[in-house]
Amino acid sequence: MSATATVAALKAHLADLQMPGSLEAVDDLLRRLDQGALSPADAMEQLLAAQVALRRQRRLQTAMSTSRLPAVKTLETFDFTFQPSIDRAQVLSLHELHFLERKENVIFLGPAGVGKTHLAVSLAIRAAEHGKRVYYSTLADLVLSLQDAERQSKLRERFITLKQVGLLVVDEIGYLPVTANGANLFFQLINARYEKASTILTSNKSFKEWGAVFGDSVVAVAMLDRLLHHCHIVNVKGNSYRLRQYPGLSMPDDGLPPRRAGRPRKSKEVPQPA
Ligand code: ADP
C-alpha cells in the first residue's frame, strides 16, 4: 500500500471504530513522526491518548448535566500549600479511585470554606471521567427528595435509583438540622448502600455532634456504624479559603463569619483581622 493509501485506511479504521479524538490528532502526529520529533511508540500512545481525553471530556459533560455537581472543581486548582493540615498523599491516593472498587466511603470533616466540597466534587469528577454514575446533593436537598418520594409512594423506586449510583456525594451535613423522619429516610439510604456502593460525605460537625444534627443519637450512631466501617476520613483543620485575605478571621462551626457586637456590618465594610 502507498503511504497515502495507508493513511487513508488508518483514518477509515478510526472512523469505523468511532474514535473522533484520534482521528483529529492523526495528521499532526504523522507530521511530527515524519519530522523525527516523535518516536513511533510515542505516536501510538498519543493517538490513543487523544481518544481517551475526548471520552473523558464527554463523560464529564454528561456527568455535569446528570449528577447535579455544583461546579467543576479539580485537584489541579486545589492549593495544598494553603491547607497544610490536609494529608496530600491521602487525597492523591483517593483520586486513584480504589475506594470505589472497594465500596468504601470518604468523609471530609472541617469548618466552612476549607475545601471539603471542592475535594468531594473533584473526586466525583474523577469518578465520572472513569465512567461511574455520580450523584451530588446536599443533605437537606436529598432528605427533601426522599420525603417527596415518600409522599408520592415512590420511595422504593427512589431508593433503587440511588442504590444504583456508583458514587453518591452528600454535602453539607450539619448546616441544617434534619427532622426525625428525614433522619430515618437518610439512614435507610445509607443502610441500602452499605458495602454496595461508595458515598462521600462532608460535614462541619464532628461525629459526636451528628446526634444533634439528626435529632436522634441512636439513628446517628447506627448511621455512623455503617458509614465508618469502611471509610477514609479527611480531617481539615484550617482557615477558610474564601476568607484568605483575612487570615485572623476564624470561622465558627455555623459557617457564618463571626459577628461583632454593636451595629451590624455594612456590606461594603471590610472585616479586619481580630
Ligand atoms: P467547604 O465545602 O469546606 O465549605 P469549599 O470547598 O466550598 O469549602 O471551598 C470554598 C471555596 O474556596 C471554593 O470556591 C473552593 O474551590 C475554594 N477553595 C477552598 N480551598 C481551596 C484550596 N486549598 N485551593 C484552592 N481553592 C480552594
Ligand code: MG
Ligand atoms: Mg461545602
